[in-house]
Amino acid sequence: MxxxxxxxxxxxxxxxxxxxxxxxxxxxxxxxxxxxxxxxxxxxxxxxxxxxxxxxxxxxxxxxxxxxxxxxxxxxxxxxxxxxxxxxxxxxxxxxPQAVLDAVSRRIDTVGGITTMMPTVDAEWVGAELSRRFGMDVWSFSLTATDANRWAIRLVRALTGRSKILFHSYSYHGSVDESLIVVGPDGEGMSRPGNVGSPVDVTLTSRVAEINDLPGLERQLKHGDVAAVLIEPALTNIGIVLPEPGYHAAVRELTRRYGALLIIDETHTFSAGSGGATRAWGLEPDIVVIGKAIADGVPSGAYGLSQELAERALARDDLDLIDMGGVGGTLAGSPLSIAAMRATLQHVLTxxxxxxxxxxxxxxxxxxxxxxxxxxxxxxxxxxxxxxxxxxxxxxxxxxxxxxxxxxxxxxxxxxxxxxxxxxxxxxxxxxxxxxxxxxxxxxxxxxxxxxxxxxxxxx
Missing domain, CATH: 3.90.1150.10 (Aspartate Aminotransferase, domain 1)
Known part of the structure; x- marks a missing residue:
C-alpha cells in the first residue's frame, strides 16, 4: 500500500x-x-x-x-x-450523435409518447443486443445504474436469504447506500469518509475487501452472510485500478465456494469494449449492471440475469415483482429511453x-x-x-x-x-x-x- x-x-x-x-x-x-x-x-x-x-x-x-x-x-x-x-x-x-437524435426526435415529434405504462418492441431488440454483448439471458430496465444496482441487491437478498453485499474498497456504484464502505486501518469495513446520512451503520449491510486482495475477500466470504459480491471489474472512480492476472477467475471460484452470487457493474468499465470487461476478459457473472452510456446520456440503466436466477425469482409467489416490491420505477423502460438505447447500441457504440x-x-x-x-x-x-x-x-x-x-x-x-x-x-x-x-x-x-x-x- x-x-x-x-x-x-x-x-x-x-x-x-x-x-x-x-x-x-x-x-x-x-x-x-x-x-x-x-x-x-x-x-x-x-x-x-x-x-x-x-x-x-x-x-x-x-x-x-x-x-x-x-x-x-x-x-x-x-x-x-x-x-x-x-x-x-x-x-x-x-x-x-445523429442516430440518437433521429430516434429521440421520432419518439417525441413523430410517434409521440415519451413515457407510458406499455412495452415497446424495441425493448426486446435492446435486451437481445445486451445479451449478445454481456452474456446475460434476460434484462430489466431502470433510469440509472444506481437504481439497477439497488434492484439487483434486493433480488439477490431475496434469492439467497442472506443480508450482506460485499464490495471492493473505493468502488463506484452510484449512491447505493450499501456500497459506501471502505477498508479501514484495521483491515475491516468502515463507512466511506463523507458518507451523508447513512440509514444504518454500513457494516450492518455490507462487507468490503480491496481489489486484488484474495485472502481479504475470502476472509469476508467465510462469514457466510454475503448474498452477492458486487464489483466493478476494475476500479474507475478513484483512478483506474486494474485487476491482477487471475484475480477474476479466483473471485468467481470463491463466490461459488461460499454460496455468494456475483454481480458485475459495467457502467464505467463499458469502456473496455463493446461487451465491457465481461466479454473482453471472459468473466462469468450471475448479474450484470450497466447504465449511462447505453442511451448516450438519456436516463437509462439495466440489469441482466441468468435464466436460472430469473426463473427462481419468478417462481417465488411471495415476491411482489409487479407492484410495490421495490424492483421497478414508473419511468423505467420508457419508450424514449428504449429508443435511445437501441439507436446508441445499434448505430454508435458498435x-x-x-x-x-x-x-x-x-x-x-x-x-x-x-x-x-x-x-x-x-x-x-x-x-x-x-x-x-x-x-x-x-x-x-x-x-x-x-x-x-x-x-x-x-x-x-x-x-x-x-x-x-x-x-x-x-x-x-x-x-x-x-x-x-x-x-x-x-x-x-x-x-x-x-x-x-x-x-x-x-x-x-
Whole structure:
C-alpha cells in the first residue's frame, strides 16, 4: 500500500505550483465572466448548482454549458473545448450523435409518447443486443445504474436469504447506500469518509475487501452472510485500478465456494469494449449492471440475469415483482429511453467504433507516459479500453485505498485548470480521459501537446 506521506513530492516544487495555479485562476476568471455571474446568481439551487457534485470545480466556479456535438462542448462565454470528460461516461458515444437524435426526435415529434405504462418492441431488440454483448439471458430496465444496482441487491437478498453485499474498497456504484464502505486501518469495513446520512451503520449491510486482495475477500466470504459480491471489474472512480492476472477467475471460484452470487457493474468499465470487461476478459457473472452510456446520456440503466436466477425469482409467489416490491420505477423502460438505447447500441457504440476508441486511448496513454518519463515524475498511467487515467504515484496503485492515498488535490486542480484554460476538459473528479467515436487522432495530439507544455512549465 502507498502511504500518502511516502509519495515523492520533491520533483514538484510547491512554490512553483502555487504560483502557476494563481496565474491559471486569474486567467480562468478573466475568460469566463458569464459563468461566474451565473454561478453567483444561482440563489435557488442547493450549493448554487443543479447537483451538488457540480461544485467539484478547480477554478472557483463551474463552467456553464451552452452546446455540444461529438467531442466538442461549448460554454456560455463562447469557448469551445475538446471534451474528454464526456459526461463521466454518460456521453461516451459522443454528444448528440445523429442516430440518437433521429430516434429521440421520432419518439417525441413523430410517434409521440415519451413515457407510458406499455412495452415497446424495441425493448426486446435492446435486451437481445445486451445479451449478445454481456452474456446475460434476460434484462430489466431502470433510469440509472444506481437504481439497477439497488434492484439487483434486493433480488439477490431475496434469492439467497442472506443480508450482506460485499464490495471492493473505493468502488463506484452510484449512491447505493450499501456500497459506501471502505477498508479501514484495521483491515475491516468502515463507512466511506463523507458518507451523508447513512440509514444504518454500513457494516450492518455490507462487507468490503480491496481489489486484488484474495485472502481479504475470502476472509469476508467465510462469514457466510454475503448474498452477492458486487464489483466493478476494475476500479474507475478513484483512478483506474486494474485487476491482477487471475484475480477474476479466483473471485468467481470463491463466490461459488461460499454460496455468494456475483454481480458485475459495467457502467464505467463499458469502456473496455463493446461487451465491457465481461466479454473482453471472459468473466462469468450471475448479474450484470450497466447504465449511462447505453442511451448516450438519456436516463437509462439495466440489469441482466441468468435464466436460472430469473426463473427462481419468478417462481417465488411471495415476491411482489409487479407492484410495490421495490424492483421497478414508473419511468423505467420508457419508450424514449428504449429508443435511445437501441439507436446508441445499434448505430454508435458498435464493435467497430470501440476498436477506434481503444486505439486512440492507447496513443493517449503512451503520450502521457512519455511526458512522465521525460521529466522523471513519480506518476503512472493506466488504460481501460477507451479510458485513460494517470495517478500521482509510481508504480501505479493496485488497491482502491492506495489509489485514494495517491491523490494530490493542489496538483490535480492546477492541471485541470491549465487544461481548461487551453480548451481541454477532463473528468472533474479525477484525471480521467475518455475517447468517443468522434475523438480524432488530432484531438489526442492536441491534448498531449498541451499536457507536455503545462507539465514542462511546472517542473522547469
Amino acid at each position: 502507498i502511504n500518502r506521506a511516502s509519495i515523492d513530492r520533491a520533483s514538484i516544487n510547491r512554490a512553483t505550483l502555487a504560483r502557476l495555479h494563481e496565474r491559471e485562476l486569474a486567467e480562468f476568471a478573466r475568460r469566463n465572466p458569464r459563468s461566474a455571474e451565473a454561478y453567483a446568481a444561482a440563489d435557488h439551487l442547493f450549493g448554487r448548482v443543479p447537483m451538488t457534485w457540480m461544485n467539484k470545480k478547480a477554478g472557483g466556479f463551474p463552467l456553464y454549458f451552452e452546446s455540444a456535438r461529438g467531442s466538442r462542448i461549448s460554454d456560455i462565454d463562447g469557448h469551445e473545448y475538446l471534451d474528454f470528460a464526456l459526461g463521466d461516461t454518460g456521453a461516451m458515444a459522443g454528444h448528440s 464493435d467497430d467504433a470501440f476498436e477506434g476508441m481503444i486505439a486512440r486511448a492507447t496513443t493517449f496513454a503512451a503520450g502521457i507516459e512519455a511526458v512522465i518519463v521525460e521529466h522523471d515524475l513519480p506518476w503512472a498511467v493506466a488504460q481501460l479500453g477507451a479510458r485513460v487515467e494517470y495517478r500521482f504515484a509510481r508504480p501505479y496503485p493496485t488497491t482502491g485505498t492506495a489509489s485514494a492515498e495517491s491523490a494530490d488535490a493542489d496538483l490535480e486542480d492546477y492541471l485541470h485548470l491549465a487544461l481548461a484554460n487551453r480548451g481541454i476538459l477532463l473528468t472533474p473528479f479525477h484525471n480521467m480521459a475518455l475517447m468517443a467515436p468522434t475523438t480524432t487522432d488530432d484531438d489526442v495530439a492536441r491534448h498531449l501537446a498541451v499536457f507536455a507544455e503545462i507539465v514542462g512549465e511546472l517542473v522547469a
